[in-house]
Amino acid sequence: MTELVTLSAEDTHALGAALGQMLVAGDFIALIGDLGAGKTHFVKGVAAGLGVTDDDPVTSPTYTLLNIYTGRIHLYHFDLYRLSGAEQVDDLGFAEYFSGDGVCLVEWAERLGDILPSEHLSISFFHSGDDRRRLVFSAAGVRAEMLMRDLLAVCQ
Numbered sequence: 001m002t003e004l005v006t007l008s009a010e011d012t013h014a015l016g017a018a019l020g021q022m023l024v025a026g027d028f029i030a031l032i033g034d035l036g037a038g039k040t041h042f043v044k045g046v047a048a049g050l051g052v053t054d055d056d057p058v059t060s061p062t063y064t065l066l067n068i069y070t071g072r073i074h075l076y077h078f079d080l081y082r083l084s085g086a087e088q089v090d091d092l093g094f095a096e097y098f099s100g101d102g103v104c105l106v107e108w109a110e111r112l113g114d115i116l117p118s119e120h121l122s123i124s125f126f127h128s129g130d131d132r133r134r135l136v137f138s139a140a141g142v143r144a145e146m147l148m149r150d151l152l153a154v155c156q
């Protein structure tokens, strides 16, 4: 487990963009943290790093649960804030995206319960002062470990 601190929304965006440049189809990023912690800002950065253009701005799919963007590969951006339990999630057909042709970034990923893919990079966001956020990384699987290592390498 490793952590980074960002001092502004722009910092968090830049970190996301760095990750976006590294992602390949099949990668799964679980985003955990309270409202306003910076998850969506991070996803905006990832989208930029994947080459999603500003013509298609990233907004939070709070009501739709899933927004799809296309850069050099598809970005599946989930926000599960409105979900209540894991049983409900099973019925929503998310699994086809998880093993699919793009990358998945899931806000409130803890709500996936059993359908959280066993291999994933998890990033927990914590408020740590006005514009300061602590991002705690945890890798499950070899690919996630590689991503985490590469990301930290470009940020140090």
Ligand code: ADP
Residues within 6 Å of the ligand: 006, 007, 008, 009, 010, 011, 012, 033, 034, 035, 036, 037, 038, 039, 040, 041, 042, 060, 107, 125, 130, 131, 132, 133
């Ligand atoms: P979430 O998706 O976790 O609910 P958002 O990314 O939508 O959070 O909102 C984060 C809010 O916090 C935005 O208003 C953003 O401008 C602000 N903010 C301040 N500092 C930071 C930071 N270091 N990283 C990310 N967002 C920040």
Ligand code: MG
Residues within 6 Å of the ligand: 039, 040, 060, 079, 107
């Ligand atoms: Mg959000």
